[in-house]
Amino acid sequence: MKEIYIVCIDDEPDVLRAVARDLAPLEEGFPIETAGSADEAKQVIDGILDNGNCVGLLLCDHVMPGKSGVRLLIELRGHIELEAARKVLFTGQAGLEDTVEAINHAKITHYLAKPWDKEELLKAARDELTSYVIATGRDPLPYMRYLDQTRLAEYVRQRNRIDTGQ
Amino acid sequence: MNLKKPIALFAGIALFILPFFLELEGLSLMGHITLGIFLLAAVFWVTEPIPIYATSLLVIFLQILFLSVQGPLFQLNEVPSATPAAVEEGVWEIPAGALQDGERVLLLVNKNRAEAVPVEVVGEDAETVTVRSDLVAANSRLVLDADHWLLEFPAPGYTSYLNALANPIIILFLGGFVLASAAVKYQLDRNLTRVILRPFGTKPAYVTMGLMLVTAGLSAFMSNTATTAMMMTVILPIVAQLDPNDRYRIGIALAIPFAANVGGIATPIGTPPNAIVIGALQEQGVSIAFGSWMMLAVPLVVVLLVFVWWLLLKVYPAREERIVLDLSGKFNLSWKAVTLYVVFGLTVFLWVTEAWHGLSSSVVAFFPIAALTAFQVIEKDEIRNLSWEVLWLMAGGIALGISMRDTGLAEWLIGLIRWDAMGAFLVLAVFGFVAAGLSNFISNTVAASLLVPLAVTLGASGILAEGVSFEMNAVIIAVGASLGMALPISTPPNAIAMSTGMLRTADMAKMGILIGIVGLIIALALSQVLWPLLGLK
Numbered sequence: 001m002k003e004i005y006i007v008c009i010d011d012e013p014d015v016l017r018a019v020a021r022d023l024a025p026l027e028e029g030f031p032i033e034t035a036g037s038a039d040e041a042k043q044v045i046d047g048i049l050d051n052g053n054c055v056g057l058l059l060c061d062h063v064m065p066g067k068s069g070v071r072l073l074i075e076l077r078g079h080i081e082l083e084a085a086r087k088v089l090f091t092g093q094a095g096l097e098d099t100v101e102a103i104n105h106a107k108i109t110h111y112l113a114k115p116w117d118k119e120e121l122l123k124a125a126r127d128e129l130t131s132y133v134i135a136t137g138r139d140p141l142p143y144m145r146y147l148d149q150t151r152l153a154e155y156v157r158q159r160n161r162i163d164t165g166q
Numbered sequence: 167m168n169l170k171k172p173i174a175l176f177a178g179i180a181l182f183i184l185p186f187f188l189e190l191e192g193l194s195l196m197g198h199i200t201l202g203i204f205l206l207a208a209v210f211w212v213t214e215p216i217p218i219y220a221t222s223l224l225v226i227f228l229q230i231l232f233l234s235v236q237g238p239l240f241q242l243n244e245v246p247s248a249t250p251a252a253v254e255e256g257v258w259e260i261p262a263g264a265l266q267d268g269e270r271v272l273l274l275v276n277k278n279r280a281e282a283v284p285v286e287v288v289g290e291d292a293e294t295v296t297v298r299s300d301l302v303a304a305n306s307r308l309v310l311d312a313d314h315w316l317l318e319f320p321a322p323g324y325t326s327y328l329n330a331l332a333n334p335i336i337i338l339f340l341g342g343f344v345l346a347s348a349a350v351k352y353q354l355d356r357n358l359t360r361v362i363l364r365p366f367g368t369k370p371a372y373v374t375m376g377l378m379l380v381t382a383g384l385s386a387f388m389s390n391t392a393t394t395a396m397m398m399t400v401i402l403p404i405v406a407q408l409d410p411n412d413r414y415r416i417g418i419a420l421a422i423p424f425a426a427n428v429g430g431i432a433t434p435i436g437t438p439p440n441a442i443v444i445g446a447l448q449e450q451g452v453s454i455a456f457g458s459w460m461m462l463a464v465p466l467v468v469v470l471l472v473f474v475w476w477l478l479l480k481v482y483p484a485r486e487e488r489i490v491l492d493l494s495g496k497f498n499l500s501w502k503a504v505t506l507y508v509v510f511g512l513t514v515f516l517w518v519t520e521a522w523h524g525l526s527s528s529v530v531a532f533f534p535i536a537a538l539t540a541f542q543v544i545e546k547d548e549i550r551n552l553s554w555e556v557l558w559l560m561a562g563g564i565a566l567g568i569s570m571r572d573t574g575l576a577e578w579l580i581g582l583i584r585w586d587a588m589g590a591f592l593v594l595a596v597f598g599f600v601a602a603g604l605s606n607f608i609s610n611t612v613a614a615s616l617l618v619p620l621a622v623t624l625g626a627s628g629i630l631a632e633g634v635s636f637e638m639n640a641v642i643i644a645v646g647a648s649l650g651m652a653l654p655i656s657t658p659p660n661a662i663a664m665s666t667g668m669l670r671t672a673d674m675a676k677m678g679i680l681i682g683i684v685g686l687i688i689a690l691a692l693s694q695v696l697w698p699l700l701g702l703k
Contacts, residue, residue, distance in 0.1 A: 145665060149402050149666055150399050153395045154396075156391065157399065161658075162391060
């Protein structure tokens with residue numbers, strides 16, 4: 001089965017460590033990869049896609065040495081495999097202009113302010129990944145225990161079928 | 167690399183070819199071919215190297231290819247025949263081989279059917295016979311080999327296999343699908359749940375009872391999958407509020423899928439195995455009306471639900487005093503939704519009152535199909551979203567059953583077992599337990615498809631003379647197929663409940679096995695007491 005990855009991008013190793021720790025409850029269902037810069041992020045994403053897996057959630061810092069997070073997300077729009085991926089801008093330093101650009105051009109699906117609350121981060125990741133599973137038409141059952149169960153159950157009701165079992 | 171699929175594929179194909187190289191005593195050539203198709207279907211359905219509905223379609227394709235007049239087997243082979251030579255008016259010279267025992271000749275009607283015609287022998291020599299008959303004509307084709315394999319099996323046209331795809335019972339199911347799809351679209355299922363649950367209050371025992379009742383009732387008319395998913399959305403909020411160590415959580419998470427599995431038994435459209443059984447009985451000239459099925463099944467469902475309710479509360483007692491469900495919401499009153507309510511109510515009314523008006527349930531089922539599409543209550547999107555693959559899966563099962571009976575394979579297969587050592591009741595119990603056991607591991611529909619032709623033939627063949635009813639055997643298979651619910655893979659409702667992470671497989675297995683056994687015991691008891699009174703011979 002294709003695995004759905006979470007990719008976290010931030011130039012501060014401490015932040016990456018903390019985010020990975022906060023998202024640990026999801027890791028069994030959604031492997032987490034981290035990258036310290038925009039360029040490294042591209043390599044990580046290519047590696048995931050080359051192995052036949054997909055990226056469900058990009059959690060991206062904005063202010064980084066070199067390319068900014070918003071710029072990275074805009075560039076990644078060229079990747080058709082990332083079209084359905086949910087994009088979270090994760091920053092405390094984006095001004096109005098950057099934020100507008102992130103929404104209009106990078107098409108982010110969620111904005112999370114730093115410093116963050118652990119529960120809030122986890123909830124945002126859950127919501128976004130639930131949307132990803134539904135939007136991509138995947139069998140929701142393998143992800144049910146990690147994500148928003150009510151939304152996924154409603155999806156099964158509407159679709160009236162599941163892929164596993166009979 | 168995973169070798170399971172290639173091995174399953176190879177085994178299925180090898181078993182399909184094998185009968186072509188065997189000469190099994192008492193089995194016609196066509197029976198051999200059907201045996202090959204049966205073995206391939208059994209291996210593919212059980213091991214699933216390809217999806218189970220694809221196997222069904224493959225079965226129908228192979229039947230058209232090998233068992234229909236239009237197939238190459240019948241097109242490329244011919245029964246050796248000769249035309250008569252006229253001697254004088256009504257007197258013909260025919261090859262000696264064309265004269266059959268008892269002064270008859272066989273005239274080919276078509277590729278594989280011949281008609282016996284009496285003749286009067288007026289003279290014969292070494293190679294020819296002179297006969298008198300008004301029924302022979304100059305263009306008659308006289309069969310030279312009366313034992314030719316082509317004449318053994320009156321192969322039907324390919325349309326009779328394609329007909330399985332629109333078998334009345336499939337249409338009945340399609341009607342159910344259309345109604346259910348519209349019900350989901352206009353939230354009828356959810357609103358009914360809300361209204362019915364309200365009087366059950368907040369006591370945990372009554373809440374469980376209400377949830378099970380609604381689940382069973384809805385799954386009797388809608389798919390067990392959609393019902394379970396909808397009920398999950400009802401219970402998830404309350405489960406989230408309970409203490410993680412409260413065992414009531416487990417009880418409630420098991421109550422929904424089990425009630426859905428059991429509720430499916432209640433009506434012909436509740437679950438596909440019921441349809442397979444009713445379809446097979448119809449082929450034998452026994453029609454079970456919608457209402458009659460419910461009279462057989464509902465008592466079983468009710469008694470079993472009460473048992474499940476009692477069992478789950480006993481094993482997983484509630485700690486809280488009050489369980490409050492969110493029952494807010496209101497009925498959709500747009501004209502399309504109201505049309506749906508009327509059509510839904512009328513259809514169910516006509517189904518259960520078949521005995522009064524005599525319109526068969528399949529005919530009635532076409533009413534919602536026509537009405538809901540005409541009023542555009544359901545549209546293209548919903549039509550595309552119907553579970554067509556379930557219908558195709560059922561069609562393959564029905565088509566296979568027809569061939570097994572017509573070619574004599576079913577009779578040959580049951581002849582392999584010494585049934586006369588068993589009494590009628592034991593046979594019934596064996597079919598029930600085998601069906602339930604199999605459906606724990608394979609699709610319920612498939613289990614019914616494989617077993618029903620055998621059960622029906624066993625009853626009809628007269629091997630067991632006294633007291634064996636093929637109707638009873640067939641019904642117990644449908645019931646058994648729904649009672650296999652011990653594992654997460656047993657049924658879609660089980661899979662959904664397990665996926666929430668609220669349960670351990672051990673919880674489901676312990677309760678599921680117990681409920682399956684108790685359910686079969688109740689069914690077997692009813693088969694001795696109630697069912698005969700309802701006319702099930």
